[in-house]
Amino acid sequence: MAARPNASERLRRMLAVVPWILAHPGVTIGDLARRFGIPEREIERDLEILPMCGLPPYTPDRLIEVDLVDDRVRIRMAEYLDRPLRFTAAEGFAILAAGRALLAVPGSDAEGPLVDALAKLARVLGPVEGLTVEMGTIGQSDDTISTLQEAVAARRQLEIGYYSFGRDVETVRVVDPWAVHSAGGEWYLAAWCHQAGDERLFRVDRIRSVHSTGGTFPAPDVVPAADTFRAGADDPRVEMLLAEDDRWVVESYPVLETDVVADGRIRVVLAVSGQAWFERLALRLGPRSEIVAPDEMIGIARAAAARVLARYGVEETT
Amino acid sequence: MTIDRFERLTNLVAVMLATRRPLTLDEVTERVPGYPEALESRRRQFERDKETLRELGVPITLAVTDHLGGTGDVAYRILPGEYYLPDLELTADERTALAAAVTAVHIQEGQGREALWKLGGGGDTGTPRLAALPTVAALPRLFEAYRLRAVASFRYRNEDRRVEPWAIVFRRGHWYAIGFDQVRGAQRSFRADRVEGAVDVGPPGRFERPADFDPQTALRDQPWSFGGDAAIEALVLIDDTHAQSIVAQLGEEAVVERRADGVVVRLAVTNREAFRSFVLGFLDRAEVLSPDELRDDLVEWLRIRCAGPGSPA
Numbered sequence: 001m002a003a004r005p006n007a008s009e010r011l012r013r014m015l016a017v018v019p020w021i022l023a024h025p026g027v028t029i030g031d032l033a034r035r036f037g038i039p040e041r042e043i044e045r046d047l048e049i050l051p052m053c054g055l056p057p058y059t060p061d062r063l064i065e066v067d068l069v070d071d072r073v074r075i076r077m078a079e080y081l082d083r084p085l086r087f088t089a090a091e092g093f094a095i096l097a098a099g100r101a102l103l104a105v106p107g108s109d110a111e112g113p114l115v116d117a118l119a120k121l122a123r124v125l126g127p128v129e130g131l132t133v134e135m136g137t138i139g140q141s142d143d144t145i146s147t148l149q150e151a152v153a154a155r156r157q158l159e160i161g162y163y164s165f166g167r168d169v170e171t172v173r174v175v176d177p178w179a180v181h182s183a184g185g186e187w188y189l190a191a192w193c194h195q196a197g198d199e200r201l202f203r204v205d206r207i208r209s210v211h212s213t214g215g216t217f218p219a220p221d222v223v224p225a226a227d228t229f230r231a232g233a234d235d236p237r238v239e240m241l242l243a244e245d246d247r248w249v250v251e252s253y254p255v256l257e258t259d260v261v262a263d264g265r266i267r268v269v270l271a272v273s274g275q276a277w278f279e280r281l282a283l284r285l286g287p288r289s290e291i292v293a294p295d296e297m298i299g300i301a302r303a304a305a306a307r308v309l310a311r312y313g314v315e316e317t318t
Numbered sequence: 319m320t321i322d323r324f325e326r327l328t329n330l331v332a333v334m335l336a337t338r339r340p341l342t343l344d345e346v347t348e349r350v351p352g353y354p355e356a357l358e359s360r361r362r363q364f365e366r367d368k369e370t371l372r373e374l375g376v377p378i379t380l381a382v383t384d385h386l387g388g389t390g391d392v393a394y395r396i397l398p399g400e401y402y403l404p405d406l407e408l409t410a411d412e413r414t415a416l417a418a419a420v421t422a423v424h425i426q427e428g429q430g431r432e433a434l435w436k437l438g439g440g441g442d443t444g445t446p447r448l449a450a451l452p453t454v455a456a457l458p459r460l461f462e463a464y465r466l467r468a469v470a471s472f473r474y475r476n477e478d479r480r481v482e483p484w485a486i487v488f489r490r491g492h493w494y495a496i497g498f499d500q501v502r503g504a505q506r507s508f509r510a511d512r513v514e515g516a517v518d519v520g521p522p523g524r525f526e527r528p529a530d531f532d533p534q535t536a537l538r539d540q541p542w543s544f545g546g547d548a549a550i551e552a553l554v555l556i557d558d559t560h561a562q563s564i565v566a567q568l569g570e571e572a573v574v575e576r577r578a579d580g581v582v583v584r585l586a587v588t589n590r591e592a593f594r595s596f597v598l599g600f601l602d603r604a605e606v607l608s609p610d611e612l613r614d615d616l617v618e619w620l621r622i623r624c625a626g627p628g629s630p631a
Contacts, residue, residue, distance in 0.1 A: 007322070007323035007324040007327055007370075008370045008374065009326070011324060011325045011327045011328060011331070011374065012374050012417075012435075013372075013433065013435065014324075014328065014332070014434035016432075016436050016439075018437070020438050020439070033441035034441045034442065035440065036439040036440065036541060037431070037439065037441075037442070040389055040540060046324070046617070049322060049324055049328070050328070052478075053325055053328040053329050053332060054329070054332060054344065055329075055333060055347045068463075071485035074547070079335050080332055080335045080398075081331075081332070083402035083403055083405065084402075084403045084435075084436040084437075085374070085375060085376060085401060085402070085403060085436065086375065086377075086400070086401065086403040086436075087375070087376035087403065087433055087436065088374075088429075088432075088458070089458035089459060089461065089462040090426055090429045090457075090458040091375070091428065091432050092347065092433065092458075092461070092465075093429075093457060093458045093462075094420075094425050094426040094428075094430035094433055094458075095419075095420060095425075095429075095430045095433035095434065095437075096461075097423070097425050097430075097451065097488070098416075098419040098420045098422070098425055098430045099415075099416060099419045099422040101419070101422075101423040101451065101488070102419040102422055102423055103417070103427070103447065103448075104449070110330070111628055112415065112524075112533075113409065113411040113412045113414070113415040114412070114415035114419060115417070116409075116412050117408060117412035117413070117415050117416050117480050119327050120406040120407065120408060120412065121416075122406055122408065123404065123406065124403065124406065125465055126465035126466065126467075128465075129532055130464060130483075130484060130485035130527065131461070131464070131485070131486050131534075132485060132486070132487045132489075132533045132534065133451070133487075133488040134487070134488060134489045134490070135449055136490075159453065161358035165621050168603075169602065169607055173332035179446065180446055180448070181447065181449055181450075182448060182450075182451075183449065183489065184490075185451050185489060185490040185491035185492065186490075186491070202541065221357055270537035277600065279601055280598065280599055280601060282623070283598040283601070283620065283624070284594075284595050284599075285596055287619075287622045287623075291597050293552065296631040301623065302623065302624050303626045304601060304602075305620040305621075305623040306624055307601070307602045308598070308601060308602045308620055309604070309617060309620050309621065309624065310618050311408070311602050311605050311612060312605070312616070314387070314617055314620075314621070314625045316621065
């Protein structure tokens with residue numbers, strides 16, 4: 001648990017916990033701790049302060065009464081706290097967006113309690129249908145996400161046909177699916193890839209086919225965090241000088257190094273996760289940007305440009 | 319004896335919530351124990367407490383007293399009608415469903431958890447983390463403007479904008495506010511993370527969202543059609559390796575011809591840079607068939623990349 005919360009944090013919780021106790025007299029400390037995710041010790045500590053609070057002149061008939069008997073709590077003389085504080089803008093947005101996001105997951109129950117709960121929230125937050133969360137394209141079939149989720153839950157080994165965007169090839173791999181998640185607006189499958197002999201993240205919209213191998217696998221020790229891209233230690237690096245027009249590169253990809261050089265261009269170093277990925281990036285760079293090093297990457301970029309030019313009947317010697 | 323700040327803040331909320339009329343600084347600090355004697359330090363401490371309450375979302379109303387020939391002192395209270403969250407009558411299942419959503423989808427630094435407290439918590443639903451959506455400072459205020467139908471004013475790309483937000487949409491990793499830009503007099507989309515500084519939310523109820531507005535289609539995935547260039551129609555051949563996904567993206571109506579080696583699609587181009595970027599994304603798996611103007615543009619672009627050592631220029 002983090003450091004002890006300050007007075008403001010304690011007040012925030014208390015303004016939510018007291019109304020619940022008032023509505024559920026005799027609730028146990030343990031239940032409160034589970035329900036609100038607050039350690040029992042801290043709830044007890046806050047409840048010890050409450051009997052010193054109330055209204056002037058702070059005589060016994062005006063102070064909040066807290067009865068704690070056999071771990072069961074009752075509160076009286078706090079009618080003014082019988083409802084929680086309204087949502088802040090950020091809270092209202094966050095809970096609604098979380099709900100709308102979960103409903104956008106393929107296979108979610110379009111008539112279940114979440115839908116009803118969001119309709120009730122709309123009573124205080126206003127019309128919610130304009131808040132749209134798209135979790136990512138799901139590729140070949142609506143069922144892919146649920147098929148993968150089921151395989152994760154059952155620890156079922158899969159054979160997937162995967163289009164590697166970075167290398168521009170389709171491959172078939174056997175994987176142990178660990179987790180399915182959405183990040184940065186795309187769905188990912190985190191899995192152990194038997195071909196690579198390493199953990200891999202697969203974009204779900206690039207999974208072209210899914211078949212069960214019939215095998216199962218043991219639970220992984222640690223499921224990798226839901227991040228989208230980690231520079232592989234073995235990935236080659238490329239150094240580039242970007243003109244202002246190509247600032248999008250810095251905004252779109254995780255850069256390992258970045259600084260502004262004398263002529264106003266931005267020097268960046270990126271990890272190259274695949275040749276085709278780099279070719280696309282290089283061909284999109286404007287005329288004032290430059291690939292600095294290594295020579296291998298300069299060569300790859302020029303060869304890619306020549307290959308595309310060949311389609312237009314233009315021969316370039318590189 | 320010193321009084322715990324938590325205790326003082328609790329009493330402050332109780333006193334300001336239970337009062338029938340606004341209270342001046344003197345009246346508040348007289349009723350709530352724990353404030354210093356000296357006026358200046360008393361005022362400073364009260365200001366700090368007031369700020370803390372505001373950060374928690376406690377609505378404090380200001381009034382100027384003019385009773386008894388009034389000295390014009392500022393007075394404060396918490397209006398019950400503004401303070402309390404109405405009872406939403408959530409069932410246990412509904413509360414659990416919301417708790418599962420908040421656990422599964424991480425958003426705005428966990429603010430959803432605090433919202434959940436106000437609904438009575440929900441406990442551990444055992445839901446795995448399913449998604450992480452980016453936290454953007456401007457979002458809660460943009461959402462506030464959307465739901466209150468209030469005009470949002472903010473700085474965007476070095477211009478002051480006044481926008482009637484019709485929808486808040488998360489797509490492809492970014493949050494957008496879509497609505498009517500009063501300055502431009504047209505519908506526009508704004509990336510929330512590119513809003514500069516604070517968002518001002520005007521008075522509520524100032525516009526109606528058009529009945530035929532659809533947030534799903536308002537934000538199109540066709541960057542080449544956003545731009546000021548003169549409209550030009552392009553035909554592009556996409557090789558069969560990528561035909562299926564491009565038809566899924568553009569829709570069947572964009573298909574001009576299906577050939578053995580791929581599919582020919584028609585694009586209305588008003589942004590040539592975005593168009594070039596789109597076509598180059600296919601590397602040598604796509605070809606601009608017409609018009610010559612766009613073909614030549616692409617060839618010229620690639621020639622520059624081919625020439626010179628590592629760079630053009």
